[in-house]
Structures are given as C-alpha cells and as structure tokens.
Amino acid sequence: MQPIKIYNGPHGQGPNPWKPIILLEELGLPYEIVWIPYAEIKSEPYTSLNPNGRLPAMIDPNRNVTLFESGAIINYIIDTYDKKLKLTYGDDRFEEKWLLQSWLMFQMSAQGPMFGQKTWFTHIHIEQNLQTAIDRYGNEAKRIISVVDSSLRKQRQKLGLAADEPVWLVGDKCTYADLAFVSWNTFLGTMFPSGGLDLEKEFPEYYRWFMNTANRPATKKVLEFREECIRTMKDTAMQVVERQADAHKLPVYEKTLGSSDS
Ligand SMILES: N[C@@H](CCC(=O)N[C@@H](CS)C(=O)NCC(=O)O)C(=O)O
Incomplete structure (x- = not known):
C-alpha cells in the first residue's frame, strides 16, 4: 500500500x-x-x-x-x-455505528469551531481583551465540554463501570469519534490561561476521557x-x-x- x-x-x-x-x-x-x-x-x-x-x-x-x-x-x-472494526462498529451494532456519526458531527460543528474562536479571541485577535467575545466563546467551549462530560457520566452508569475504568463516547471501546476530539483538547490549557478552567475538577469525566485518549501509544x-x-x-x-x-x-x-x- x-x-x-x-x-x-x-x-x-x-x-x-x-x-x-x-x-x-x-x-x-x-x-x-x-x-x-x-x-x-x-x-x-x-x-x-x-x-x-x-x-x-x-x-x-x-x-x-x-x-x-x-x-x-x-x-x-x-x-x-x-x-x-478496530475503531468503529459494524451493522451488528447498528445504532452505535450511527451514533459515532453524531459525535463526529458534534466535534466538527461544535468543539472545533468554538475552541478555535476561543483561542483566537484570547490570543490572536487584533483588538485585545475583547471581553464579550472571549466570554461568549469561553462559555460555549465550557458548555460543549459539559455535554461530553455528562454523556460520559451516563455511559459509565449505563455500563456499570468503576470510577477507574475508561469510558468512551459510544459503546465499550475507544473509536474514531473519541479520537477526533484529542488534538483540540490539547489546546485547553492555552485556551483558558491563568486558571480560567480547572478541567479535572470541573469536568472530571471529560478530563479522564481526554487523558485516556491522549495516552494511547499511537495517539x-x-x-x-x-x-x-x-x-x-x-x-x-x-x-x-x-x-x-x-x-x-x-x-x-x-x-x-x-x-x-x-
Ligand atoms: N472544518 C475544517 C477546518 C480546517 C481549518 O480551519 N484548518 C486550519 C488549520 S487547523 C487552517 O487551515 N487555518 C489556516 C487558515 O485559516 O488560513 C476541517 O476540519 O478540515
């Protein structure tokens, strides 16, 4: 190949x-x-x-x-x-196969653009400290994080997973949907400088999920x-x-x- x-x-x-x-x-x-x-x-x-x-x-x-x-x-x-089907589901898990698309679309339409705008207005925009824009995109970024965080919590409950077991967006394994979020997640520190977000404390499921994806050997x-x-x-x-x-x-x-x- x-x-x-x-x-x-x-x-x-x-x-x-x-x-x-x-x-x-x-x-x-x-x-x-x-x-x-x-x-x-x-x-x-x-x-x-x-x-x-x-x-x-x-x-x-x-x-x-x-x-x-x-x-x-x-x-x-x-x-x-x-x-x-290493990172996806087949027709035998039909709903989960399509739910992966929901999360991928969510990454593309929500996480990417909102994290991107938050980064832009915090660090790059020519007009400094444009607080309404920084707040708008900061709040959106946190809202998006909370959507994932509470979905992961529901998944953990549904699957009866212990607190130290990894939980994924869909089903019981890491998929392309989880991995699609990783490279933007690495921006969180720079997006929220000087203590604007304590991910581990505010969104513990999201934090652990991010660590579990980022620490996979290939990723x-x-x-x-x-x-x-x-x-x-x-x-x-x-x-x-x-x-x-x-x-x-x-x-x-x-x-x-x-x-x-x-
Ligand atoms: N929705 C597009 C976004 C692509 C995008 O914005 N790429 C950035 C790099 S991460 C870029 O090309 N920026 C340069 C520019 O805007 O001129 C995708 O996911 O492929």
Whole structure:
C-alpha cells in the first residue's frame, strides 16, 4: 500500500490535520505528511485539493481519492481501511455505528469551531481583551465540554463501570469519534490561561476521557511528534499575518506554544 498523504502547515500548531494523522497511526496505515506553507494554501494548486484553502487535505494514491474537511477524511479512512472494526462498529451494532456519526458531527460543528474562536479571541485577535467575545466563546467551549462530560457520566452508569475504568463516547471501546476530539483538547490549557478552567475538577469525566485518549501509544506518538514539530520546524506564522490584518498577535501566541522560531 502506498502512503496516504495528509497536508499540514508548518509548524503543525493547527489541530485539524492531526485528526486524520492520529487515525492513520492508530490503524497502523502508511502515511506521509506533506508540509505546505500557510502562504500557499489560499491559491492554486492547493485549492484544487481543498477549495476552502484550509488544512488538511488528503490524497490517497491507492484509490485515486482526494478529499478535504477532516471529518470527511476520517469517515473515508474508517470506511475504506478499518475493515476489522478496530475503531468503529459494524451493522451488528447498528445504532452505535450511527451514533459515532453524531459525535463526529458534534466535534466538527461544535468543539472545533468554538475552541478555535476561543483561542483566537484570547490570543490572536487584533483588538485585545475583547471581553464579550472571549466570554461568549469561553462559555460555549465550557458548555460543549459539559455535554461530553455528562454523556460520559451516563455511559459509565449505563455500563456499570468503576470510577477507574475508561469510558468512551459510544459503546465499550475507544473509536474514531473519541479520537477526533484529542488534538483540540490539547489546546485547553492555552485556551483558558491563568486558571480560567480547572478541567479535572470541573469536568472530571471529560478530563479522564481526554487523558485516556491522549495516552494511547499511537495517539501519544503523534502528539509528541506534533510537539517536536512546533519546537523545531521553521514557523510560517508571519505568512498568515501578512494576509490577515487581524492576525498580528499570532507570532506572540505561537511563542506561548513553545515555538522557538516565532
Ligand atoms: N472544518 C475544517 C477546518 C480546517 C481549518 O480551519 N484548518 C486550519 C488549520 S487547523 C487552517 O487551515 N487555518 C489556516 C487558515 O485559516 O488560513 C476541517 O476540519 O478540515
């Protein structure tokens, strides 16, 4: 099998490309990260891969398939390559199979966008301390966390799991739906600086779930590689700044993520 190509932007701080990368690593499939500077994603040839000019895009040379939107790429990888149902359910667990889609759509439409806006207004927006926007997206992020937290609690009760046993969004195993949340969850510390959120205390099920996903060996390997990319790769944040007048605080923010190059 030829490696599946996932397009990512140096130095890898954006969470969305890591979602399919985590999945590929978890499934043990060959893949290749294609690094494309942020300056090049809004124009051809990249917009032929992703008309939205954002990351990721995927090319699967084995099946001649090119896709954009991380959720669609996740669905494609699962449907095409997870024949042993390692991270999904089959028709014998019909409702659970479809519930996974509900959670994936929730990740795509709620967690990703709201966590993203909270990060933007906290760290990057040109107008500093725009408190109404920071509060709006902070409250939404916490509400989304509480939706997951209480669902996990209900699952724990339903399945009769002890407090130290892992609980997952759907059924009795970790699936692609759980893993889709991980790369945004790693942003929580930076999203809520200076004590704005005590995840472990306020949302204990969410906290344990996040730890249980992030500590899986394959996922951990990808997250550690991402940290290394942020630390060592040449940063292209300035290219976004040149394009977006309201992104002038981006290099300062990137420094807080551990980049030595901003
Ligand atoms: N819904 C899209 C969101 C893609 C997205 O916003 N990607 C970010 C990186 S994580 C990006 O390309 N940002 C650069 C930009 O907005 O120009 C997906 O999940 O694929």
